Amino acid sequence: MSSEIKLLARLSIIWGIVINGAVVLNLSFALPLAAGGQYENFPAGIRFVYFFQMLWLTYQLRVFNRLTVGKTVRPRWIVKVFITLGIIGFFLNAFSTSPAEKWNAIPLAITTYAFWKLKD
Numbered sequence: 091m092s093s094e095i096k097l098l099a100r101l102s103i104i105w106g107i108v109i110n111g112a113v114v115l116n117l118s119f120a121l122p123l124a125a126g127g128q129y130e131n132f133p134a135g136i137r138f139v140y141f142f143q144m145l146w147l148t149y150q151l152r153v154f155n156r157l158t159v160g161k162t163v164r165p166r167w168i169v170k171v172f173i174t175l176g177i178i179g180f181f182l183n184a185f186s187t188s189p190a191e192k193w194n195a196i197p198l199a200i201t202t203y204a205f206w207k208l209k210d
Protein backbone atom coordinates (compact mmCIF):
# COMPACT_ATOMS: atom_id res chain seq x y z
CA MET A 91 0.00 0.00 0.00
CA SER A 92 1.35 3.39 -0.93
CA SER A 93 2.38 5.92 1.67
CA GLU A 94 -0.22 8.33 0.25
CA ILE A 95 -3.07 5.90 0.94
CA LYS A 96 -1.72 5.29 4.45
CA LEU A 97 -1.62 9.02 5.10
CA LEU A 98 -5.11 9.58 3.68
CA ALA A 99 -6.48 6.69 5.76
CA ARG A 100 -4.91 8.06 8.95
CA LEU A 101 -6.29 11.53 8.22
CA SER A 102 -9.71 10.02 7.48
CA ILE A 103 -9.80 8.19 10.80
CA ILE A 104 -8.61 11.31 12.62
CA TRP A 105 -11.37 13.29 10.88
CA GLY A 106 -13.89 10.80 12.27
CA ILE A 107 -12.42 11.17 15.76
CA VAL A 108 -12.64 14.97 15.47
CA ILE A 109 -16.27 14.91 14.29
CA ASN A 110 -17.30 12.45 16.99
CA GLY A 111 -15.46 14.46 19.64
CA ALA A 112 -17.17 17.63 18.43
CA VAL A 113 -20.55 15.95 18.85
CA VAL A 114 -19.63 14.81 22.36
CA LEU A 115 -18.65 18.40 23.21
CA ASN A 116 -21.75 19.74 21.42
CA LEU A 117 -19.66 22.02 19.19
CA SER A 118 -21.65 23.97 16.62
CA PHE A 119 -19.46 23.12 13.62
CA ALA A 120 -20.48 19.45 13.96
CA LEU A 121 -24.23 20.12 13.84
CA PRO A 122 -24.60 19.70 10.05
CA LEU A 123 -21.92 16.97 9.90
CA ALA A 124 -23.45 14.39 12.23
CA ALA A 125 -26.73 12.71 13.14
CA GLY A 126 -28.37 13.73 9.88
CA GLY A 127 -27.80 17.42 10.56
CA GLN A 128 -31.15 17.54 12.32
CA TYR A 129 -30.20 19.01 15.70
CA GLU A 130 -29.60 22.53 16.98
CA ASN A 131 -27.98 20.94 20.05
CA PHE A 132 -27.01 17.30 20.33
CA PRO A 133 -29.10 15.43 22.91
CA ALA A 134 -27.29 13.57 25.69
CA GLY A 135 -28.15 10.18 24.17
CA ILE A 136 -26.59 11.09 20.82
CA ARG A 137 -23.53 12.48 22.56
CA PHE A 138 -23.20 9.26 24.56
CA VAL A 139 -23.31 7.12 21.41
CA TYR A 140 -20.81 9.36 19.63
CA PHE A 141 -18.46 9.12 22.62
CA PHE A 142 -18.25 5.35 22.11
CA GLN A 143 -17.87 5.82 18.36
CA MET A 144 -14.94 8.13 19.10
CA LEU A 145 -13.34 5.42 21.28
CA TRP A 146 -13.96 2.86 18.51
CA LEU A 147 -12.25 5.10 15.95
CA THR A 148 -9.30 5.62 18.28
CA TYR A 149 -8.96 1.83 18.51
CA GLN A 150 -9.29 1.63 14.72
CA LEU A 151 -6.42 4.09 14.31
CA ARG A 152 -4.27 2.03 16.67
CA VAL A 153 -4.99 -1.16 14.73
CA PHE A 154 -4.32 0.59 11.42
CA ASN A 155 -0.98 1.88 12.66
CA ARG A 156 0.02 -1.61 13.85
CA LEU A 157 -0.93 -3.21 10.54
CA THR A 158 0.95 -0.66 8.45
CA VAL A 159 4.22 -1.44 10.24
CA GLY A 160 3.75 -5.19 9.82
CA LYS A 161 2.62 -6.03 13.34
CA THR A 162 -0.17 -8.53 13.90
CA VAL A 163 -3.44 -7.66 15.59
CA ARG A 164 -5.60 -9.86 17.70
CA PRO A 165 -8.31 -10.75 17.11
CA ARG A 166 -7.49 -10.91 13.43
CA TRP A 167 -11.17 -10.75 12.42
CA ILE A 168 -11.38 -7.18 13.74
CA VAL A 169 -10.18 -5.93 10.35
CA LYS A 170 -13.21 -7.55 8.70
CA VAL A 171 -15.43 -5.82 11.27
CA PHE A 172 -13.82 -2.47 10.34
CA ILE A 173 -14.47 -3.17 6.66
CA THR A 174 -18.10 -4.17 7.25
CA LEU A 175 -18.84 -1.19 9.47
CA GLY A 176 -17.02 1.08 7.02
CA ILE A 177 -19.29 -0.06 4.19
CA ILE A 178 -22.40 0.46 6.33
CA GLY A 179 -21.15 3.87 7.47
CA PHE A 180 -20.39 4.85 3.90
CA PHE A 181 -23.97 4.23 2.80
CA LEU A 182 -25.47 5.87 5.89
CA ASN A 183 -23.45 9.01 5.22
CA ALA A 184 -23.85 8.97 1.44
CA PHE A 185 -27.63 8.86 1.75
CA SER A 186 -27.91 11.23 4.71
CA THR A 187 -30.54 13.96 4.73
CA SER A 188 -27.76 16.45 5.51
CA PRO A 189 -25.79 17.61 2.46
CA ALA A 190 -22.79 18.34 4.73
CA GLU A 191 -22.88 14.86 6.27
CA LYS A 192 -22.75 13.26 2.82
CA TRP A 193 -19.13 14.43 2.56
CA ASN A 194 -18.23 12.10 5.45
CA ALA A 195 -18.71 9.19 3.05
CA ILE A 196 -15.39 10.07 1.36
CA PRO A 197 -13.16 9.52 4.41
CA LEU A 198 -15.12 6.36 5.21
CA ALA A 199 -14.49 5.05 1.71
CA ILE A 200 -10.78 5.80 2.01
CA THR A 201 -10.50 4.09 5.40
CA THR A 202 -12.51 1.08 4.29
CA TYR A 203 -10.38 0.70 1.17
CA ALA A 204 -7.19 0.89 3.23
CA PHE A 205 -8.38 -1.82 5.61
CA TRP A 206 -9.45 -3.91 2.61
CA LYS A 207 -5.90 -3.71 1.25
CA LEU A 208 -4.49 -4.71 4.67
CA LYS A 209 -6.90 -7.54 5.39
CA ASP A 210 -4.66 -10.42 4.28
